Amino acid sequence: MFTITLQQQGDERQRAKWLKLAENFSILGSYLQTEMGHVGLTVTHGVVMAQLYTQGQCMGPHMFIMQLRSLENHKPLPGITVGDIGPKYGCNDGDNGFVRFDQVRIPRDNMLMRFAQVAEDGTYSMVLDPRLTYGTMVNMRVQLTERSNTSLARAVTIAIRYSCVRRQSELTPGEPEPQILDYQTQQYKLFPHLAAAYGFWFTIQNLEAHYERVNSKLQEGDTSGLQELHALTAGLKAYTTLEAHQGIEECRLACGGHGYSHASGLVYLLTSQAVTVTGEGETTVMLLQLARYLVKCYAKSQAGAKLPSTVSYLQMVQSAAVSGGTTRDINNFDVLTKAYQHRAARLVKVATEGVRFKVTSEGQSEAEAWNNSLVSLVKCAEAHSQFFVVKTFVEAVRTVDADDSVRAVLNTLCQLYALHGICEHAGDFLQDGYLTGPDLQLARSEMCSLLSKVRSDAVPLVDAFDFPDQILQSVLGRYDGRVYEHLYEWAKKSPLNKSQVHESYYKYLQPFLQKNRAKL
Ligand SMILES: CCCCCCC/C=C/C(=O)SCCNC(=O)CCNC(=O)[C@H](O)C(C)(C)COP(=O)(O)OP(=O)(O)OC[C@H]1O[C@@H](n2cnc3c(N)ncnc32)[C@H](O)[C@@H]1OP(=O)(O)O
Numbered sequence: 390m391f392t393i394t395l396q397q398q399g400d401e402r403q404r405a406k407w408l409k410l411a412e413n414f415s416i417l418g419s420y421l422q423t424e425m426g427h428v429g430l431t432v433t434h435g436v437v438m439a440q441l442y443t444q445g446q447c448m449g450p451h452m453f454i455m456q457l458r459s460l461e462n463h464k465p466l467p468g469i470t471v472g473d474i475g476p477k478y479g480c481n482d483g484d485n486g487f488v489r490f491d492q493v494r495i496p497r498d499n500m501l502m503r504f505a506q507v508a509e510d511g512t513y514s515m516v517l518d519p520r521l522t523y524g525t526m527v528n529m530r531v532q533l534t535e536r537s538n539t540s541l542a543r544a545v546t547i548a549i550r551y552s553c554v555r556r557q558s559e560l561t562p563g564e565p566e567p568q569i570l571d572y573q574t575q576q577y578k579l580f581p582h583l584a585a586a587y588g589f590w591f592t593i594q595n596l597e598a599h600y601e602r603v604n605s606k607l608q609e610g611d612t613s614g615l616q617e618l619h620a621l622t623a624g625l626k627a628y629t630t631l632e633a634h635q636g637i638e639e640c641r642l643a644c645g646g647h648g649y650s651h652a653s654g655l656v657y658l659l660t661s662q663a664v665t666v667t668g669e670g671e672t673t674v675m676l677l678q679l680a681r682y683l684v685k686c687y688a689k690s691q692a693g694a695k696l697p698s699t700v701s702y703l704q705m706v707q708s709a710a711v712s713g714g715t716t717r718d719i720n721n722f723d724v725l726t727k728a729y730q731h732r733a734a735r736l737v738k739v740a741t742e743g744v745r746f747k748v749t750s751e752g753q754s755e756a757e758a759w760n761n762s763l764v765s766l767v768k769c770a771e772a773h774s775q776f777f778v779v780k781t782f783v784e785a786v787r788t789v790d791a792d793d794s795v796r797a798v799l800n801t802l803c804q805l806y807a808l809h810g811i812c813e814h815a816g817d818f819l820q821d822g823y824l825t826g827p828d829l830q831l832a833r834s835e836m837c838s839l840l841s842k843v844r845s846d847a848v849p850l851v852d853a854f855d856f857p858d859q860i861l862q863s864v865l866g867r868y869d870g871r872v873y874e875h876l877y878e879w880a881k882k883s884p885l886n887k888s889q890v891h892e893s894y895y896k897y898l899q900p901f902l903q904k905n906r907a908k909l
């Protein structure tokens with residue numbers, strides 16, 4: 390973060406001034422908060438998040454428009470050093486840069502003053518909640534959740550289509566090689582991600598509606614929903630971006646050797662997904678923002694306060710003895726939702742009590758206790774986010790406007806998503822005896838039955854995402870399935886194939902080979 394000292398001048402007609410310039414592209418902007426921003430070669434201006442000092446006091450982070458380059462010749466302005474940061478893991482079409490400010494002064498007018506203002510005499514005043522300054526990040530986190538799901542859906546489309554084209558080995562001796570999608574392991578790799586893509590889609594509808602509700606209240610000056618929204622978006626951003634990233638990598642691996650080629654389209658998807666895991670708030674940092682909120686809410690509920698809707702379940706932490714102990718209908722949506730609710734509530738309780746115990750019984754400071762509880766805090770935030778997805782998915786398949794056959798397929802996907810999560814995080818559900826060993830055994834075998842149920846609908850389910858080939862950009866995931874002809878065509882386009890004998894042969898290989906042969 391940067392530190393800005395304001396020069397006292399300017400007025401408040403900011404929107405009229407800046408929006409006019411931005412909207413007709415007279416200036417190009419970047420967001421400069423953390424240590425890698427889009428400022429390299431293109432932009433003329435940046436919105437800098439910096440500590441505001443006025444009348445000798447630090448008022449915390451605020452946003453300022455900084456002109457970085459001359460509008461005449463694009464050269465950096467005095468005191469500003471700006472440039473490109475060099476090649477990255479992905480997103481190399483993005484213009485990420487570095488910038489350094491040395492004794493740069495800006496007019497007071499350049500401070501974005503919607504939520505907090507500095508008067509000409511330096512007096513600071515705050516409108517509404519200072520945390521509104523972070524609002525852009527909330528919006529971007531909703532967008533990244535949406536974007537991640539699109540990327541995951543693209544990856545499963547590619548991998549499932551290719552798995553119907555690719556035939557390998559013998560399933561039944563003497564029979565033709567099966568499509569690799571008929572192998573249970575291939576289904577186990579791909580179908581939970583297909584289910585997640587559908588579950589996340591419904592979750593995003595819910596999240597966007599929640600965002601719109603809070604945002605319209607904010608327009609009226611009501612900030613009461615801000616913290617719940619921030620926590621929810623931070624958690625879902627962290628959870629879905631990472632799940633999508635891991636899902637895309639699994640899809641890539643499931644395509645064997647061709648998954649390693651750029652022709653698959655999966656390499657691009659993977660590297661561009663990686664930025665969503667880190668950008669706009671790194672996963673652990675985001676989960677800890679949510680955990681902070683969950684811990685506060687749990688404490689409030691213990692004191693008898695009513696909680697907002699997405700965390701109201703924390704008021705009902707059950708003991709396993711009340712609810713667990715018998716084998717149950719593990720496919721039932723109520724059973725599944727309650728299991729996830731119990732897991733999340735229990736892990737929030739464990740994390741909160743862990744922090745408290747360290748302070749009260751071990752004499753640790755609040756900060757030490759928090760740091761020594763980070764692993765369980767992250768875990769409870771993950772569990773909360775996954776519970777939100779399961780609950781939303783279940784509600785959506787129960788209420789979706791669809792005919793019975795479509796609803797049946799969605800039911801199967803929802804059960805698969807929830808059962809797969811239980812098998813993956815079995816320890817969380819078993820630890821306090823809420824689910825039992827026999828429950829888990831049943832969950833695993835039901836999950837495997839669901840895999841073969843999804844098999845017959847897998848291709849229509851990915852076709853329903855409706856990605857045209859031009860968007861999918863994948864030889865493996867072509868709608869017409871003509872993978873091998875087009876892999877050959879794709880390979881032929883490599884610049885190294887322009888001539889039958891590459892120029893490097895004459896320059897390096899021929900002399901090398903001739904020298905060796907002469908020694909024989
Ligand atoms: C082509 C692919 C597309 C991908 C593009 C990717 C491009 C990437 C762009 C970027 O990355 S832009 C930079 C984005 N930067 C971040 O996301 C930083 C992440 N860090 C945070 O968000 C931190 O929380 C913070 C905002 C830096 C604040 O940290 P700090 O330690 O100062 O404050 P805290 O003590 O954690 O929180 C104080 C208070 O504020 C509340 N809060 C925090 N964030 C928000 C928010 N977004 N909305 C509302 N409220 C927020 C937090 O809950 C605390 O509240 P209380 O507990 O005190 O009530």
Ligand SMILES: Cc1cc2nc3c(=O)[nH]c(=O)nc-3n(C[C@H](O)[C@H](O)[C@H](O)COP(=O)(O)OP(=O)(O)OC[C@H]3O[C@@H](n4cnc5c(N)ncnc54)[C@H](O)[C@@H]3O)c2cc1C
Nearest residue numbers: 420421422423424425426427664667668669670671673674
């Ligand atoms: C391609 C790309 C584009 C970007 N574009 C922009 C942009 O346009 N504008 C902009 O402002 N920024 C941009 N960023 C920066 C991005 O916002 C940050 O990289 C991101 O928020 C993570 O912060 P960091 O890099 O400081 O990581 P760090 O915070 O240094 O994280 C490194 C490690 O430390 C851990 N860690 C950090 N803090 C804590 C904590 N409190 N508790 C526990 N563990 C912690 C993290 O979990 C992580 O494991 C971009 C990043 C990328 C990759």
